[in-house]
Amino acid sequence: MKISTFGFLTRRGVRNLGKHWAMTIACIASLSVCMTLNTFASLVEVNVDSMVNYLGTQNEMVVYVDPEADNTLIESVGAAIGSTAGVSRVQYMSKEDVLNQYKGYMSEYADLLDEFENDNPFKANYRVSLSDLSQMETMSRKFEAIEGVYSVTAPIEMTKTFVDVQKAVTKAGRIVVLVLMAVSIITVGTTIRLSVFARRREIEIMKYVGATNALVTLPFVIEGLVMGLISGIITAAASIGGYAYIVEISPTLGSLWQMLMGMALVPLENVWPTILTYSLVAGALVGGLGSMFSIRKHLNV
Incomplete structure (x- = not known):
């Protein structure tokens, strides 16, 4: 594929976001919500591990x-x-x-x-x-x-309780993460599948005039990648901002919180690079792969 052709198809994929703005907004919103919930579930798991380790140093x-x-x-x-x-x-x-x-x-x-x-x-x-x-x-x-x-x-019995809580939260957190990941993929796939279905005639015409699978697929993949990256940016902003607020108000949350978390709350500077990287990579992967799998069955005409 020529660079000029790649550039044309990329621009076309980006323009499609505006043409089908309602589906684009729905996909970005749903993916952002799922990924944000996913991120906070992971943050809860990380902080519970930190809390148990902190309490371990105190016992x-x-x-x-x-x-x-x-x-x-x-x-x-x-x-x-x-x-x-x-x-x-x-x-x-x-x-x-x-x-x-x-x-x-x-x-x-x-x-x-x-x-x-x-x-x-x-x-x-x-x-x-x-x-x-x-x-x-x-x-x-x-x-x-x-x-x-x-x-x-x-304090053997007390530490057993801490460890049991840690294991329960870790198990629940991983289940939530897996469920939300599956929901994210299904949501993006469904939204893009509707977009592809709405343009199925366009895809058929392109195939009839000799367009290759790559030429047909690339604009949709670019469209999914862009939606995924936008969702990743929104997720990162919401997650980092929300966690920064929690860290800021932590000293005012009462004696029980201070007893449990104390210095155990993971600092923002330790997690924001991971949050940003996860959000962008996960968004791009879910968007790109969701588009690729959604259009695949429409290529056989």
Whole structure:
């Protein structure tokens, strides 16, 4: 195909958008809505994952060291914990550190706690954070088996709840994404199929005078691509603007939101490039492929 011919067919495909403006607006609107809902479903999934990871860093395991352990054994316990795969952070708390921590929590009773300076009842321990909350129970058993460990305290039931919520939201989010993708493809395909059906006589005449399948198909594919790209731009603008607003008002959404999300809400700068790329690529693919498959059966005349 000559470049001039390609340019002519491309211009023709773009002009067709104006000729059939009602179908064009319907297709762009429906695709934009589906893709925007799809994007927000994905954002919910991403933020739930971030929330679970954030809560995981706030729910530490406490590995208590044997009160009779010497410094060498204490250091070996720390080394064993730190070298375990899946451990993201380890912090050592001496008996004195624990006592001072309680003094900070109970400042009004600090004088009473001063009596423990010479007879400290607390145990030295390691505060451990995991990169995967689902491994907390397994890790707890591993740490209990380390020589020099007195006991392990871990919020196992709470982390199981977090993990179950994460899995449920992830599963539901993926189902919603797949359903909305299918709806988007069906919507675009149906809209373009109506447009193709309205011009079926034009296609038949072109075929009768010797036009190849490529010459007939290209304007429709260009038309679908342009509609998809316009839908992608609208989707990106709506999704990025909506998410920016959520991030902006997040500090005012109350104590429960702050407790759950805290610093876990994914920043806008981390997601907007992905949103923009997804919107444009998905829109172009759905529009182009929808056009290609819609016109295929009309080529056999």
